[in-house]
Amino acid sequence: MDSRNIRLAVIPGDGIGAEVVTEGLKVLEAVVGTKVETTTYDLGAKRYHETGETLPDPVLDELRGYDAILLGAVGDPSVPPGVLERDLLLKLRFQFDHYVNLRPVKLFPGVETPLGGARPEDIDMIVVREGTEGLYAGTGGVMRRGTSHEIATQESLNTAHGVERVVRYAFEKALGRPRRKLTLVHKTNVLTYAGDLWARVFDRVGLEYPDVETDYCHVDAASMFFVSQPERFDVIVTDNLFGDIITDIGAAIAGGIGLAASGNINPDRTAPSMFEPVHGSAPDIAGQGKADPTATILSVAMLLDHLGLAQEAARVEQAVADDLVERLTGWAGRTTHEIGDDITARVTG
Amino acid sequence: MDSRNIRLAVIPGDGIGAEVVTEGLKVLEAVVGTKVETTTYDLGAKRYHETGETLPDPVLDELRGYDAILLGAVGDPSVPPGVLERDLLLKLRFQFDHYVNLRPVKLFPGVETPLGGARPEDIDMIVVREGTEGLYAGTGGVMRRGTSHEIATQESLNTAHGVERVVRYAFEKALGRPRRKLTLVHKTNVLTYAGDLWARVFDRVGLEYPDVETDYCHVDAASMFFVSQPERFDVIVTDNLFGDIITDIGAAIAGGIGLAASGNINPDRTAPSMFEPVHGSAPDIAGQGKADPTATILSVAMLLDHLGLAQEAARVEQAVADDLVERLTGWAGRTTHEIGDDITARVTG
Ligand SMILES: CC(C)[C@H](C(=O)O)[C@@H](O)C(=O)O
Numbered sequence: 188m189d190s191r192n193i194r195l196a197v198i199p200g201d202g203i204g205a206e207v208v209t210e211g212l213k214v215l216e217a218v219v220g221t222k223v224e225t226t227t228y229d230l231g232a233k234r235y236h237e238t239g240e241t242l243p244d245p246v247l248d249e250l251r252g253y254d255a256i257l258l259g260a261v262g263d264p265s266v267p268p269g270v271l272e273r274d275l276l277l278k279l280r281f282q283f284d285h286y287v288n289l290r291p292v293k294l295f296p297g298v299e300t301p302l303g304g305a306r307p308e309d310i311d312m313i314v315v316r317e318g319t320e321g322l323y324a325g326t327g328g329v330m331r332r333g334t335s336h337e338i339a340t341q342e343s344l345n346t347a348h349g350v351e352r353v354v355r356y357a358f359e360k361a362l363g364r365p366r367r368k369l370t371l372v373h374k375t376n377v378l379t380y381a382g383d384l385w386a387r388v389f390d391r392v393g394l395e396y397p398d399v400e401t402d403y404c405h406v407d408a409a410s411m412f413f414v415s416q417p418e419r420f421d422v423i424v425t426d427n428l429f430g431d432i433i434t435d436i437g438a439a440i441a442g443g444i445g446l447a448a449s450g451n452i453n454p455d456r457t458a459p460s461m462f463e464p465v466h467g468s469a470p471d472i473a474g475q476g477k478a479d480p481t482a483t484i485l486s487v488a489m490l491l492d493h494l495g496l497a498q499e500a501a502r503v504e505q506a507v508a509d510d511l512v513e514r515l516t517g518w519a520g521r522t523t524h525e526i527g528d529d530i531t532a533r534v535t536g
Numbered sequence: 537m538d539s540r541n542i543r544l545a546v547i548p549g550d551g552i553g554a555e556v557v558t559e560g561l562k563v564l565e566a567v568v569g570t571k572v573e574t575t576t577y578d579l580g581a582k583r584y585h586e587t588g589e590t591l592p593d594p595v596l597d598e599l600r601g602y603d604a605i606l607l608g609a610v611g612d613p614s615v616p617p618g619v620l621e622r623d624l625l626l627k628l629r630f631q632f633d634h635y636v637n638l639r640p641v642k643l644f645p646g647v648e649t650p651l652g653g654a655r656p657e658d659i660d661m662i663v664v665r666e667g668t669e670g671l672y673a674g675t676g677g678v679m680r681r682g683t684s685h686e687i688a689t690q691e692s693l694n695t696a697h698g699v700e701r702v703v704r705y706a707f708e709k710a711l712g713r714p715r716r717k718l719t720l721v722h723k724t725n726v727l728t729y730a731g732d733l734w735a736r737v738f739d740r741v742g743l744e745y746p747d748v749e750t751d752y753c754h755v756d757a758a759s760m761f762f763v764s765q766p767e768r769f770d771v772i773v774t775d776n777l778f779g780d781i782i783t784d785i786g787a788a789i790a791g792g793i794g795l796a797a798s799g800n801i802n803p804d805r806t807a808p809s810m811f812e813p814v815h816g817s818a819p820d821i822a823g824q825g826k827a828d829p830t831a832t833i834l835s836v837a838m839l840l841d842h843l844g845l846a847q848e849a850a851r852v853e854q855a856v857a858d859d860l861v862e863r864l865t866g867w868a869g870r871t872t873h874e875i876g877d878d879i880t881a882r883v884t885g
């Protein structure tokens with residue numbers, strides 16, 4: 188990676204996507220200098236309306252050639268629900284085999300949390316969310332649509348292959364952290380088929396990691412503990428849908444969706460990984476400079492880390508941490524640009 | 537109901553179930569006098585180990601004859617995961633067509649919430665959780681079990697019949713509350729088949745309730761809002777699994793699982809409804825007098841309300857509210873019995 192430029196595909200997407208991505212790139216360029224080459228793709232609601240395209244195959248093929256993808260946000264009320272999500276965002280995750288959706292839940296010092304008593308050391312976990320299976324497979328169907336006898340089904344698909352690789356990744360992650368604790372979150376008492384597979388794989392792989400303390404928690408209890416006892420968790424591994432839900436609770440307790448970063452990772456590197464803030468396109472505040480670019484900037488740090496630039500990643504994360512501490516002293520009311528500029532200055536300074 | 541006794545089936549179940557049910561019955565008897573006739577059923581882990589039975593058909597038939605059921609909690613680590621849940625608790629919900637799982641999320645004055653800034657008026661909602669469909673149907677399967685090619689599926693079944701009746705119930709509930717707001721919680725952008733059915737039914741039934749303000753929220757966003765903006769919600773209607781998850785977040789924000797009540801309701805009264813605390817059997821603290829019976833006592837209030845004894849229900853709820861305010865002044869450390877006695881005294885006094 189050091190010998191040549193980083194080739195980055197950028198998908199600003201919809202709503203506030205473009206604004207936050209601009210700041211993410213500003214920080215990225217500041218930290219790696221001219222070593223980054225970006226190409227922007229106009230995927231999202233606008234292109235869908237103009238051409239009917241969401242993610243055409245030639246574009247998908249082209250994207251495959253990049254080192255990584257930075258995505259802002261997709262989704263717009265003018266597009267039928269599910270279209271951009273399924274045919275653009277989820278298509279990228281599935282086609283590029285992003286089987287690890289990595290979502291840190293970390294309360295930075297200086298950040299306000301809605302949890303009265305929580306300190307930064309209480310909220311410091313990583314959720315390893317499966318990214319290519321489960322209810323996100325999109326299988327299911329409908330019969331007698333629109334009648335009083337309609338039935339609609341939705342299927343969760345889980346494979347030993349898919350579960351084992353993400354569970355293994357999570358054990359490795361846990362091994363690399365001081366607490367070395369891994370919690371499986373599922374609903375084995377109700378989703379008995381899928382839960383049994385997850386639990387068996389978790390137990391079996393766990394035998395190879397005697398130094399990692401393991402634990403199990405039903406998703407309902409885990410959701411409660413995120414609020415009442417977040418310090419219970421270190422690394423969590425869970426399925427696609429449960430991961431979606433608990434990481435949003437995680438975002439809430441760690442200071443809000445404006446700070447939550449994520450990486451859609453293909454650990455085998457058979458396709459580029461994709462980094463994106465957890466937040467959506469927030470069309471209601473788009474174009475007003477109100478969006479917090481911090482989540483995107485933290486996603487850039489994850490991107491750098493994934494590309495082997497650990498020092499640069501750490502510099503970005505430190506710059507964000509310092510910026511967040513400053514907010515304590517009433518440094519509020521900055522625009523998207525101003526926050527980006529301030530973090531950039533810290534990275535270069 | 538007034539002319540004859542209340543015939544109540546009691547299933548204490550496992551762990552702390554018996555302790556909390558004892559207090560619930562104490563309050564019930566105090567408020568309705570001798571008008572309640574109870575029969576206790578020894579269903580749960582003990583019976584399962586002794587006879588292999590969870591809920592035999594003759595018992596199910598007998599239970600059908602009662603006015604209502606009061607359940608403590610089921611589940612024990614000695615029983616394989618899912619057995620008591622599926623073959624006892626969920627079997628009752630399904631066989632007795634408890635299509636409404638009613639779960640108030642209400643912060644009583646005096647109760648501590650982990651949410652720093654929240655006041656009682658911010659947390660006052662009712663979740664109407666569907667109780668007989670979705671991923672709880674138990675359908676799914678496994679192939680090539682134990683091999684590296686294993687696949688496990690789990691199916692969410694949703695019918696127009698099942699969705700419409702619970703949505704309609706939720707609209708009626710919303711109509712009876714001052715804010716008259718109903719939010720559908722689902723994940724329509726990913727669970728497109730099931731979500732489409734839910735959204736269409738919600739919109740169609742909504743036309744009949746022009747006085748109810750409607751809203752939609754993805755389950756991940758809703759989970760976040762429970763923590764960051766609980767005041768957004770008045771009445772929520774959602775599917776079985778999403779309801780399971782968000783009501784546990786609800787319990788956390790409203791002061792903990794020790795206070796969360798629920799009713800498994802058959803609004804058509806073709807079978808008895810069943811009332812139970814949201815908490816589980818907590819085997820770790822069973823038999824020690826540490827369990828808070830308040831959730832069960834509030835479930836008794838819901839039971840009274842369901843049986844048409846609205847005044848008695850209100851008295852129980854008021855007694856609990858008064859007891860909770862007292863806790864503010866350091867009235868902690870009471871045993872299960874003592875809390876039950878104190879609330880009983882308030883009901884009779
Ligand atoms: C937009 C949606 C499809 C997506 C998901 O459900 O994965 C989002 O909520 C997320 O968490 O990245």
Ligand SMILES: CC(C)[C@H](C(=O)O)[C@@H](O)C(=O)O
Nearest residue numbers: 376377407621625626780814
């Ligand atoms: C015990 C379990 C099957 C049950 C459920 O998932 O419904 C419980 O969590 C609940 O919420 O009542």
